[in-house]
Amino acid sequence: MDHIDFKVRKGDVFGFLGPNGAGKTTTIRMLTGISIPTEGTATIMGYDIQNESVEAKEQMGIVPDVSNVYNELSAWDNLIFTGKLYDMPKAYREKRAEELLRMFDLLDRCKEKVQGFSRGMKRRICIAMALMNRSHILFLDEPTSGLDIQSVLVIRDLITRLNQQGLTVFLTTHNIEEASQMCDHVAIINHGRIVAIDTPEKLKRTVENLQSVEVAFETAPPNVLNELKEFPNVSNVVKEGDKFRLITNAPSSVLTSMWNYTQENNLRLITVNTLGPSLEDVFVRLTGIRPATEEEKTDRMKAQEIPRRMAKR
Amino acid sequence: MSNVRSSHYGREIRVAWAIAVKDMRTYYTKPPSLMFGILFPFSLFLSFSIGRNMPLATQIPILISQTLFFASSSIGPVVIPMERANQTFDRFLTSPVSLFSILLGKTLAGIIYGAGVSIIPVLVGIALFGSQIVNIVAMIACFALSSLAFSALGIMFASIPGQTPGQVMMPLNFVRIPLLFISGVFTPIGELPTWMQAVSMLSPLTHTVELARFASGGEAFFGPVLNIAILSAYAAVFLFTGIRFHIMNQRKE
Numbered sequence: 001m002d003h004i005d006f007k008v009r010k011g012d013v014f015g016f017l018g019p020n021g022a023g024k025t026t027t028i029r030m031l032t033g034i035s036i037p038t039e040g041t042a043t044i045m046g047y048d049i050q051n052e053s054v055e056a057k058e059q060m061g062i063v064p065d066v067s068n069v070y071n072e073l074s075a076w077d078n079l080i081f082t083g084k085l086y087d088m089p090k091a092y093r094e095k096r097a098e099e100l101l102r103m104f105d106l107l108d109r110c111k112e113k114v115q116g117f118s119r120g121m122k123r124r125i126c127i128a129m130a131l132m133n134r135s136h137i138l139f140l141d142e143p144t145s146g147l148d149i150q151s152v153l154v155i156r157d158l159i160t161r162l163n164q165q166g167l168t169v170f171l172t173t174h175n176i177e178e179a180s181q182m183c184d185h186v187a188i189i190n191h192g193r194i195v196a197i198d199t200p201e202k203l204k205r206t207v208e209n210l211q212s213v214e215v216a217f218e219t220a221p222p223n224v225l226n227e228l229k230e231f232p233n234v235s236n237v238v239k240e241g242d243k244f245r246l247i248t249n250a251p252s253s254v255l256t257s258m259w260n261y262t263q264e265n266n267l268r269l270i271t272v273n274t275l276g277p278s279l280e281d282v283f284v285r286l287t288g289i290r291p292a293t294e295e296e297k298t299d300r301m302k303a304q305e306i307p308r309r310m311a312k313r
Numbered sequence: 314m315s316n317v318r319s320s321h322y323g324r325e326i327r328v329a330w331a332i333a334v335k336d337m338r339t340y341y342t343k344p345p346s347l348m349f350g351i352l353f354p355f356s357l358f359l360s361f362s363i364g365r366n367m368p369l370a371t372q373i374p375i376l377i378s379q380t381l382f383f384a385s386s387s388i389g390p391v392v393i394p395m396e397r398a399n400q401t402f403d404r405f406l407t408s409p410v411s412l413f414s415i416l417l418g419k420t421l422a423g424i425i426y427g428a429g430v431s432i433i434p435v436l437v438g439i440a441l442f443g444s445q446i447v448n449i450v451a452m453i454a455c456f457a458l459s460s461l462a463f464s465a466l467g468i469m470f471a472s473i474p475g476q477t478p479g480q481v482m483m484p485l486n487f488v489r490i491p492l493l494f495i496s497g498v499f500t501p502i503g504e505l506p507t508w509m510q511a512v513s514m515l516s517p518l519t520h521t522v523e524l525a526r527f528a529s530g531g532e533a534f535f536g537p538v539l540n541i542a543i544l545s546a547y548a549a550v551f552l553f554t555g556i557r558f559h560i561m562n563q564r565k566e
Contacts, residue, residue: 034403055409057407057408057409058409060407062403068399068401068404071399073338085328085405085408085409086409
C-alpha cells in the first residue's frame with residue numbers, strides 16, 4: 001500500500017473498487033488487525049486498531065473473500081463459537097445465534113454440518129458470524145465473488161437491509177455494477193494507491209464526455225463496425241453482443257448520423273439508447289484496466305479453490 | 314441483558330479454552346494429527362523395543378516420553394497451517410482477544426492431546442505389564458510440564474508461514490528426530506560419554522524421559538528437581554518465542 005488516506009462516514013456503504021492485486025484485501029487486513037502496517041494508523045469508530053485493538057475489534061465484523069466457516073461444525077456451533085470468541089454470556093449468544101439464523105433463513109438446517117452447504121449458504125453463515133457481536137461496522141471482502149446469481153441477489157439484499165438498520169459497511173469489490181448499485185461512496189484503488197474517491201454519481205461526472213449511444217440492428221451489415229467509427233463525434237465503437245456502443249460527447253449528433261445511415265443503407269434499428277457515463281468508464285479511464293468478465297472471475301475462483309482443497313486434505 | 318462480561322484475564326482464559334475445545338472437536342481426528350501424534354511415536358517405539366531383551370515395564374517410561382513428545386508437539390503444526398489455508402486463523406486475529414490467548418488456546422489443545430494419548434501407555438503398563446507409579450507427583454509434573462513445553466514447541470514451529478501441515482512438520486522433524494538420539498531414549502544417559510551427557514542435558518526430551526523413569530521407580534541421572542526446572546524453562550521460552558515469531562509473521566504480511 002502506498003500512503004492511502006480516507007474516511008468512511010457512519011451509516012455509509014463504502015466501496016473499495018479495484019482490479020486484482022490493487023491492494024483491496026491488504027487494506028481490509030490492515031484495517032481489521034490481521035496485518036500490521038509498516039507505518040500509519042487506522043481508527044475504527046474512534047479506536048486505534050493497533051493501540052486499542054480489543055476495543056476496535058469489538059466494533060467490527062469481517063467477512064473475508066473465502067467463507068472461513070468451520071466445515072466440521074454445524075451452523076449453530078459456528079455462531080456459538082464466534083459468540084465465545086467475543087466472550088458473550090451463554091444465554092445471550094444463544095439468543096443472538098437463533099435471531100441471526102432466523103434472519104438469514106438458516107434456522108431449519110442449523111444443526112447440520114456446514115460441510116454440505118452451498119457457497120451461498122456458507123457466505124450467509126459467514127455474514128451471520130460477523131454480526132454475532134452486534135458490530136457497528138461490517139467489512140466485506142468481495143462478498144459476492146464466485147456466487148450464483150440467486151445468492152448474489154440474496155447477499156446484496158441482506159447488505160442493503162443491514163445498512164438500512166444503521167450498520168456501516170465497508171466492502172471491497174472488483175464488480176463495478178455492485179459498487180455502483182450499493183455504495184454511497186466509492187474509492188478506486190490501483191497499485192496500492194487511491195486514484196479517486198467520491199460518490200458514484202460525482203465520479204461519473206468526471207467522465208461526462210464518455211456518453212454513448214447504444215444501437216442494435218435487425219440485420220447488421222458486414223462492415224458496420226468500421227462504418228460506425230467514421231461517424232462524426234464518435235471516439236470509439238464497442239461491440240457488446242448484438243449491440244454496438246458508440247462512445248461520444250455529442251449524442252444528438254450521433255443520433256442524426258445514425259438516422260441518415262439507416263435510411264441510406266435501408267436498415268432497421270431494433271434498439272436505440274443514449275447512455276450516460278458509467279462507473280465502469282471511470283474505472284477504465286483511471287486504471288486502464290478492463291474489468292473481468294463473470295466467466296473470468298469464475299475461472300479465477302476455481303483456480304484458487306484447488307490449493308485450498310489440497311490443504312484440507 | 315448484558316452482552317459482555319467483565320475481567321480482562323478471565324475473558325482471555327475463557328476465550329483460550331473455547332479455542333482449545335473447538336480445536337479438539339475439529340482437528341483431533343484429522344489424519345495428520347493421528348499420523349504424527351499417535352502412529353509415529355507408537356511405531357517408533359515398537360521398532361525400537363521389539364526383539365530387545367528388556368522388560369516391558371521398564372520400557373513404558375520411554376513410550377510415555379515419546380507419546381508426550383510427538384503428540385503434544387503435533388497439534389500446533391497440524392491445526393495452524395490448516396487454519397491459515399481456510400482463513401479461519403484470521404477469525405481469531407479479528408476477534409477482540411490477544412495473540413497470547415489465541416496461542417494459549419492452541420497450546421492447551423496440544424497439552425490435552427499429548428496428555429490424553431500418553432495416559433494410554435501408563436494405564437496399559439499398570440494393567441498388563443506390572444509397571445507402577447511410585448511417585449505420583451513426579452508423574453503429574455512430567456505430564457504437565459512436558460506436554461506444555463512440547464505443545465509450545467509445536468506452536469513455535471507453526472509460526473512458519475505454511476498452509477499445509479507438511480510445511481511445518483518437515484522442519485519440526487529436523488529437530489524432533491535428532492533429539493530422540495541425544496535424550497537417553499535409546500541409551501541411558503549414564504552410559505553416554507561425558508560430552509554427550511552435557512549435550513543431552515540441553516534437550517527437553519531428556520528431562521521428560523528422566524522424570525517418567527523416576528516416577529516409575531527408576532533413576533533420574535540429573536535429578537527430578539533439575540528436570541522440572543529445565544522443562545519449566547523450556548515451556549516458557551517456547552511459548553514466548555512462539556508468540557514473538559507469530560507477531561513477526563503478522564508484520565511481514
